[in-house]
Amino acid sequence: MSGVHVSTTINGDAVEFVCNADEPLLDVLRNRLGMTGAKEGCGTGDCGACSVTINGRLVCSCLVLGAEIQGAKVGTIEGMAKGDQLHPLQKNFISHAALQCGICTPGFLIAAKALLDKNPDPSEEEIRFGLAGNLCRCTGYDKIVRAVQATAKEMRGA
Amino acid sequence: MAEVHLWGALRPIVGGALSVSVEAKNIRELFKTLAEQYPAFEPHLQRGIAVSINGKIYRDTWDQALPEGAEIYLLPRIPGG
């Protein structure tokens, strides 16, 4: 199978790669670009651990082909902090103990950011449904929701 | 002399008794004596037996002493998750 040549932008950086036509974006990120922040929890779009944004839209990178991001702007967890400044979501996840094993955390952060970018003042219900595409088995979601609520408040007030 | 209580699965080995008296100063002597007196104990010892001494559960420590008059229970090794 001959490869597909892709030029794209990831976290603001110009990136070029060659991938197989049937290769998911998740595999491209993890195996070809060394960006292992997005995780494979299921490979079928059910767990959200592979969440990234494409042109601002939240997607499961296991359901997108590498070839599809030609010319797109992709956002991954690796681009969430600005230099050595953590995003308020990242800070609050740590301080609110919103992670235990941490495997779902990159996916949740990307999803939570996408939620707050669209809706800076979400209700508890809106947060819960907004994050319903991300599975966590450790926390019961309690501290995750609290961390997102605290961040929303902080980002509105700041 | 130590009075050693047995969990259900071990009772058939000692003819159905709920407990046996064993001359032993520590866990190692206890296991050794039991295996000598009742050879059918051996496979259970291999699989792992926990010893409760006055309510505190021990698993691997041979030289853990069996104080005179202590309440001693043999239990199966419990796994965790």
Added chain:
Amino acid sequence: MPLDTNFTNQKFKQVGTRPLRPDGVDKVTGRAKYGADYNAPGQLIALVLRSPHAHARIKKIDTSKAEKLAGVKAIITSADLPDLTAGDRGMRDMLENCMARKKVLYDGHAVAAVAAIDQTTARKALKLIQVDYEILPHVTDVDEALKPSAPVIHNDIFTEGVEPKPTKPSNNNKRASFGHGDIEQGFREADIIVEHTYKTEQTHQGYIEPHACVANVSPDGQGELWVCTQGHFVYRNQCAALLGMDISKLRVTASEIGGGFGGKTHIWTEPLALALSRKANRPVKLTMSREEVFRCSGPTSSTSIDMKIGAKRDGTITAAHGVLRYHGGAFPATWAEFGAMTAFACYDLKNVKGESIEVIVNRPKTAAYRAPSAPMAAFAVESAIDELAKKIGMDAVELRIKNAAKQGTQSSYGPVYGPIGIGATLEAAKNHAHMKAPLGKNQGRGMACGFWFNFGGQTCCDINVTPDGTVTVAVGTIDVGGSRASIGLMAAEELGISYEDVRVVIADTSSLGHNDMTDGSRGTFSTGLATIAAARNAIKVLCARAAKMWDIPEDAVVWEDGHAKPAGTNAGNFPPLSIKEIAAAAGNTGGPIAGHNELVADGAGVSFATHICDIEVDPETGRSTVKRYTVIQDAGKAIHPSYVEGQYQGGAAQGIGWALNEEYIYGKDGRLQNAGFLDYRIPVCSDLPFIDTMILEIPNPNHPYGVRGVGETSIVPPLAAVANAMSNAVGIRLTHIPMSPPRVLKAISARKH
């Protein structure tokens, strides 16, 4: 070195605070490396060929076509994994579970494995392997497997614990019993008796990270293994044994772990990766797909439990009798026995009997799942006790308070209890605001209690004081949920230094002595004990160095607030020396300063919990929503309260999923129908409310800080708490878990007719 582990009731400066965890930044930036995040140069990708049949004899495996495919570097079958277990049945079953030998015993059982230059080639190679099966009749239900008509899965298993010894092989590998008193007499004394059969379906731990490893074995017999695991030392020992390697030649480095809950306490694909690497002489990366995780790792048992409990009209329970049938999957296990041991542990019972029946079925080899065997038993007991309370007309909490075990009670599994927390959690539940909150239409409230043993085990710790006076702590127990922060707190507390000056790392297997797995809620308890002991040893050395620096005898120095001080005015008028100053002079006073400890942690202390649940049921669809949930649990001493709360909430969430939705569905063909997160439905964020927690601290007298294990108990009460709430919401007692909408709807419409 003996450590005085008795609880000292000291005042804490750091323990009990909520500092930031040391691995937090790595985990929120995606930098932390989990099992599948590591790649070795030149590595091959491995895939496993798995049986599509629940039970079949392997007549022939032909790998010749696959061997010829370009890019395939090694293929293994059981022929490449000789049986070196020398009569150890447990190890032999482990080997056979990793790869089938003469028979496949469950849908998904491994039969061959391939290592190739990339995944595409490996997939093609799997398709080229030809396996001739002779399909055999199968059985997947725990009760069906006990019937005389059921196919016998192993013809060398004869029921243990039955006299006279059986001559015919059976799917019932063991029977046993626990208890004391006279249950016949006890039931005669009862005014009310509740008797039901309860069933729970099979569930999976559901960790989000699939099993993954990178194995690298060289021709000189040395090996490296990178793997996500709850116990890298145990994995090392078991892999080495199965592959005929010396233990010291295999170095295992644990990745960060993306959840385990007991499911990563067993080896599944690791020996296959090592064997492939050995054959190909290249590193081999093997990850399980989500489907493989469900089909062929280690879920928990499905169960069938007969429970009979009798009480007097004043609420005193006079007798309790449980017969518990659990299966171990396709290999002999003793899960029912642990269920029987925990079932009645919350109560002070004069007459009690728990009988365990272990069953073998054509399902994957079960593994531990958070307080293994306890949640199912508690479901049966707590449901029956709740019904008893209703029939007597007594409040559910009051009935339990009346019969609760206390210090001095003989437990139903044998030993007498020391100080325990069941009474305190019940009193706290009785007075909790949750109990007084009003309920709406179609809503019901239920509560239940739970218990878990917790245990200790072999543990090592190395504390090193670095040249600038900051401290590194190397431990061997895997951090599953944030325990590095708690270990750091305990080291800082003992040494009298700031938490920020301590860095905790998880060492690889070549850098420390053996450590048992992180299971049994032992992580913080055992590692904490070893850390405290190592810190006290380091303090001895620090004092000796200060003595040298002051030129006074060693016993004239004491350690206080992170400083060496003269023991009294007679010892000399020296200003205190900080750890920084002592460390700076280490090269002159005898070299690097360290404290070590290797111990078997014992006395973990049992832990009890009471949960309260409000549920709303839609009578038209059978769909239920948990509206409010409270966890009250005894932690002994909460080292880092945020992470203790996290354990309470996480266990409760898993229990709620188990109670309402999660189950393995096997078809008539014996194949798993729902091997994915879409149809194996675990709770999502929108399914749950905030989970309130209340940490009680009844100190464990066998730990210097009073710590009890906390990780597991929280999954024990939810099945019954939710079932009791459900029964109050719809007025029907459901006895089959999960109480999914179809089951609830069926019960509601059955009642209408």
